[in-house]
Amino acid sequence: MDTTANDAAVRTLARRVLMPGFIGTTLPDWVAEELRAGLGSLCIYGGNIHDNQQLAALMAQVREASPEAILALDEEGGDVTRLHYRDGSNQPGNAVLGRLDDPQLTRASARAIAREMRSFGFNLNLAPDADVNTNAKNPVIGVRSFGISPHKVAMHTAAFTVGLQGEMVAACAKHFPGHGDTSTDSHLALPVVAVDPFTLAERELAPFTAAIQTGIAAIMTSHIMVPALDPENPATFSSAILGDLLRGELGFEGVIVTDALDMAGASAETGIPVAAVRALRAGADLLCLGTDMTRDDYELVIAAIIHAVHEGTLDIERLRDAAERTTALAVHYRLGDEACEPVQLAVGDWARAFETSEALEAWSASSAPVQLVQVDTDSNMAVGRVPWGFASVADTVPADQVDPRAKVLLAARAVDEEHAVHELAARLRRSGQQVLVCNFGWPADGADITTYGASPVLARTVLEMLQVPTA
Structure with a gap:
């Protein structure tokens, strides 16, 4: 042979x-x-x-x-x-x-x-x-x-x-x-x-x-x-x-x-x-x-x-x-020579998918200025290092630079009982600030908003829902 x-x-x-x-x-x-x-x-x-x-x-x-x-x-x-x-x-x-x-x-x-x-x-x-x-x-x-x-x-x-x-x-x-x-x-x-x-x-x-x-x-x-x-x-x-x-x-x-x-x-x-x-x-x-x-x-x-x-x-x-x-x-599935133009998905009412707590009403009623904080969260290898949460659509500030006069929106994902967002939220609340924890992921205890995802379209929806301007 x-x-x-x-x-x-x-x-x-x-x-x-x-x-x-x-x-x-x-x-x-x-x-x-x-x-x-x-x-x-x-x-x-x-x-x-x-x-x-x-x-x-x-x-x-x-x-x-x-x-x-x-x-x-x-x-x-x-x-x-x-x-x-x-x-x-x-x-x-x-x-x-x-x-x-x-x-x-x-x-x-x-x-x-x-x-x-x-x-x-x-x-x-x-x-x-x-x-x-x-x-x-x-x-x-x-x-x-x-x-x-x-x-x-x-x-x-x-x-x-x-x-x-x-x-x-x-x-x-x-x-x-x-x-x-x-x-x-x-x-x-x-x-x-x-x-x-x-x-x-x-x-x-x-x-x-x-x-x-x-x-x-x-x-x-x-x-x-x-x-x-x-x-x-x-x-x-x-x-x-x-x-x-x-x-x-x-x-x-x-x-x-x-x-x-x-x-x-x-x-x-x-x-x-x-x-x-x-x-x-x-x-x-x-x-x-x-x-x-x-x-x-x-x-x-x-x-x-x-x-x-x-x-x-x-x-x-x-x-x-x-x-x-x-x-x-x-x-x-062979590709031909014909042009294929992208189509835009009609915007859905993504907020209907969210879970929210009663804390939103008091937070929204406050006239204090808003600051957004994103808590670093490692992603799994399937996701990789993709922009997510508030940082993908608006300006955020580091946790140690939060204005004491502001009401705060905290972004986190992969939230569990040991996640750093819980300690940060507790510290800010002890100082008298109004805080909402937004969990850009699967439901977990301690979140005020759960979005079931972390893509920018969902972050933008949260801010629109709370009437917070985006960048």
Whole structure:
């Protein structure tokens, strides 16, 4: 057998199933070369985007190298945005849409996202988040979810899918079979969802079933353990979960996309190349390799796939099947030459989604000048360093420079009982100042306003509601 020719054939198939990221805001030569040679997909991250002009130039380079590639990014709307990584999303986010519970509005939000994506040349959105957020202390899902009701999450997952795919952007529901009932971030460790099969079917799987019935193009795996389904392998590496359940029982025929394989839950113990082979063997079709890939990183993954085929630990037919599925997605959602102008989402009454306390009445009645303070809060890796809260739409002051004559609005997110905002609010109140705590996130004790999201549109809504001028 001509192993050189065989290696070339396997490499061709391997390219079709890989979705790397890259470093910088211009297209690296090695990525352009691989695109021209048949690289199936590319994922753009916040660090690759400086502004619209630069992004347009970058995407033109990508399209010139490969008109057929699947070009993806995470554009959930709300807290998780890549197109608006520098200024914050222009959409409210899933939790707000779930609170308003208007599928037409959810569909409109997704449609606006899709039109904007397509205007830059993207044809795969790694959204919607279909997780049912039943654990209030979930560190990575929270407001990315449409809510805690399986029925509601299923309905809005379907609506979001219709909105995206109606504009010819493929949707990808995540994180299968459900990341909502976890208290660990899979970017950092390997979470466990310890539920019985009945609960899993009725709760976690309901949104994915709805997405499949809607005709969703792709579903993303999660790096979580679900002992009820597979006591030995995380979902991304489980043929029982991806094959028997997703393909067999649920009847999904689209593309199975992995969550990023550079996450600790996937590759901390084995490295990305081994994780890539395991995911393919389990039934994944398109491997999201993660951010900041170098040519050497990429070549190690290619080499691992070729080696696995030679050694017989990865069936060539499984690799061929994955490549055929990703090619079919690329063909169906291929970008044409037609112009695609963004559409603006009609402004919803986002304040109807908020929870408020009785303290608002007295605070609003006071004639004292207003000062805004934003309490630094670390975001999870899915969100990144995106502008949020009052600081994204107005001038704020440091906590130690608050005018003692002012009434104060405090902004915080990821609020728990130990959050610094509680101590700051108590100190200001002891000094006689009127204070409102605005929690830009999932509900938590001690908040006077809970917005269910941190995007600038929600911050602006809070200030309009309280009649506070914005910058």
